[in-house]
Amino acid sequence: MADLPIETIFEILTRVPAKVVGRSKSVCKEWYVLLSTRDFIRVYCSRSLVSSNQRVLLMDDLTCSVHPIIFQSYDYGPRSIVTLPFNHQNNDVSILSHLNGLLCVCLNHTNELLLWNPTTTAFKRLSTPDSLGIYINNLDAVGLYADDADDYKVLHIKRRCGVYESYVYYRELNFWRNIPFLTRQEYLRPNFYWSPGTFCGGTLYFTLCECWVGGTNVVICF
Known part of the structure; x- marks a missing residue:
């Protein structure tokens, strides 16, 4: 297979089981780079959408x-x-959001956010020394989405002491950026639960539900 054109190798490897893809990364440096590209992940995921996959x-x-x-x-x-390719403890990893086979997870003992691709076993820690990429359960919300250039991004909504802050992680740039976010003051209260984000039709949606029966239920989109 080493004599095949790289285009042919690409076509073959986008059709094999996920375990084979993970093992193939160790064949050579060229294959490792190929299997880590955004184009390979996008094509592999699109071909995995058929029911048999x-x-x-x-x-x-x-x-x-x-x-x-x-x-x-x-x-x-x-x-x-x-x-799991990252250090963890039992009952330590929570899946917060997913998109096209890419997962955003939290290590519960450190509250760190990670991006993890189970197909290629690659992962990236999103936490920074200034506490960006740190997730607090029952207060924060996370959603994965893709922009027009097919770059995957993470939206992290942080609720701290009655104040909302929202940050976007740029996967290509390995960078967090604060973005403006305005909403009604009542949604800042801890009795509102935020769902994980759902990416559909180019828009990222969150549902907000009050903790008691008959409370307010709303949808917020980005």
Whole structure:
């Protein structure tokens, strides 16, 4: 396969199982670079959208596994164990948002945000020395989205002492930027729960729900 054109290798590797893609990164430096590009990830994910390629990722205290979805019986197939590439403790990793196979996760013992691609096993820590990329459960909200250039970004909404701040992480630039965010004062109260972000039709949506029955329910979009 080493004698094949890189375009042919690209076409082959976008059609193989995720475990093969992860192992292929160690073949040579050229393959590692190829499998880490945004174009490869985008094409691989688009070809994985057919029903025969759908997978579900399950995490518990001790293991992380991937199962094929059997749509005919509405069941899961045999699992494949996924080794987490970052240091963690039992019951320590929470999945906050996902988009096209890319996950934004939180390490609960440090509150650090990470971007993780289970297909290639690559990950990137998003925390900085000035406390950006630090997630507080039940206060913050996170959403993954893609811009017009297919660059993946993370929107992190932080709620601290009755004040909202919102930051966008630029994956290509490895950089956080504060963005203006105005909303009604009542949504600053801790009795409002923010859902994870859902990216649809070029817009990132969050639902806000009050903690009691019959409370206010709203949708906020970016």
